Amino acid sequence: MTWFEPERGDDKLREFLITALIDMSASLCLQDSEGRYICITTLPARWSLKSGVTPSDEAIFGADIGARLKEMKAGLAKPGDHAELEIEAGDDTFFEFRCRMIAMADQEVSLMTIVIDRTEDRRRERLLRALLREVSHRSKNLLAIIQSIASQTARYSGTLETFLTKFRGRLHALSQSQDLITDSSWRGAYFRDLLKQQVDRYVQENADLVKVSGEDVLLTPNASLHIGLALHELVVNAVSHGDFLSRRRRIEVSCERIETDAGPQIRVLWVEPVGSLDSEALKAARxxxxxxxxxxxxxxxxxxxxxxxxxxxxxxxxxxxFPQESYE
Structure with a gap:
């Protein structure tokens, strides 16, 4: 339905329509049945008409776009006929041209063209496609990591029960690291957050016995997953086979940047105190x-x-x- 109050006058209606078109990043053109331009509103500044030049598709939009518009419009003959064309206008900008034959109040047939700026839409689509490709890539990497964990766990598990216990723990550690990566918009995870996850899960009541020092570096997503897994292994080993809890002796964990012949690197160091072991006990513990x-x-x-x-x-x-490319 289309309705307006006649008493308001054409000037107010014209102001409203032009303002609405500008807000919508849309332009409106009207041509008669012979192709002569009757009205042009709110065209982007990139397109203009020189003074004294009769409006035409070529004169307004240039030879290339004008030729394509002329070809499209040639296929429209009667009211209701319509066609659409998307054009890359240069400078990474995109415009959609919607042409439709309409019958005016006096039954004269005219050609209406709506020009819509689709630049932001296309940029969002490209970004979405890039994100989907990234998600696909990361999903494949994650599946490869899980496959590797399953293989290594099975190889060194004597029983099904042992396998399930170790595999579930490692998967949980992986999922916790993944949560940190997701929360950071895929930038990665901080070292101390990765350590805190494991400490909170296994020695929450004795968290003071795990002391961390050094820099809290932001690790890349790949490094976050694997170093989170390493910290899981170290904490589980300490709880399962160590005596730091009963002896109330601190585990020292540090993370620091170092310079090496191979360039700047990060060094993660875990030092866990254990009671004095004789040769047999040492062999069993190893x-x-x-x-x-x-x-x-x-x-x-x-x-x-x-x-x-x-x-x-x-x-x-x-x-x-590990080298610099694994952290920021």
Whole structure:
């Protein structure tokens, strides 16, 4: 339905329509049945008409766009006929031309063209496509990590129950790290947040026994997933096979930037005190703690780094170094 109050006058109606078109980033053109322009409103500043020049598609929009519009309009003959054309006008701008044949109040047939600026729509579409590709890529990476975790866990699990316990714990650690990455709009996760997740889950009542120092670096998404997994392994090993809780001795964790011959790197150091062990106890403890290759192979290879994992008579020491591209 279209209605307006006649007493208001054409001037007020014209002002309203032009303001509305500008707000909608739309323009309106009207041509008679012979193709002569009757009205042009609110065209973008990129298109203009020189003084004294008769309006035409070529004169207003240029030879290329004008030719394409002329070809499209040639297929419209009777009221109701319509066609649409999207044009890239240069400078990464896009415009949609909607042409329709209409019958006016005096039954004269005219051609109405609505020009809509679609630049922002196309930019949003490109961004959405890029985001979807990124999500697809990251999903494949995550599935590959899960597959690797499942393979390594199965290889070093003697029973199904052991496999399920370890696999579920590692998946949970992975999901917690993923939550941090998602909350940061895929920028990554901070080292201390990754450590806090594991401490809160396994030693929440004794969180004071895990002391962290150094820099709180922002790790890339890939590094966040794998280092979060390493911290999970270290905390679980400490709780399951260590005595720091009963002895009330602190685990020292540090994260710092260092300069090496290979360039700037990050060093993560875990030092866990253990009671003095004799040779037999030391051998048993190493077997229990080192049953997984996650700390020694999976994590360092995933961040292009190096790891040293050792169990001595009075401490467990894990040192991981990785290059600059894994953090910001």
């Amino acid at each position: 077997t229990a703690r080192f049953g997984s290759t996650v700390l020694e192979r999976v994590v360092p290879s995933s961040v292009n780094g190096q790891a040293r994992h050792s169990l001595e008579k009075d401490q467990v020491r894990y040192e991981l170094t």
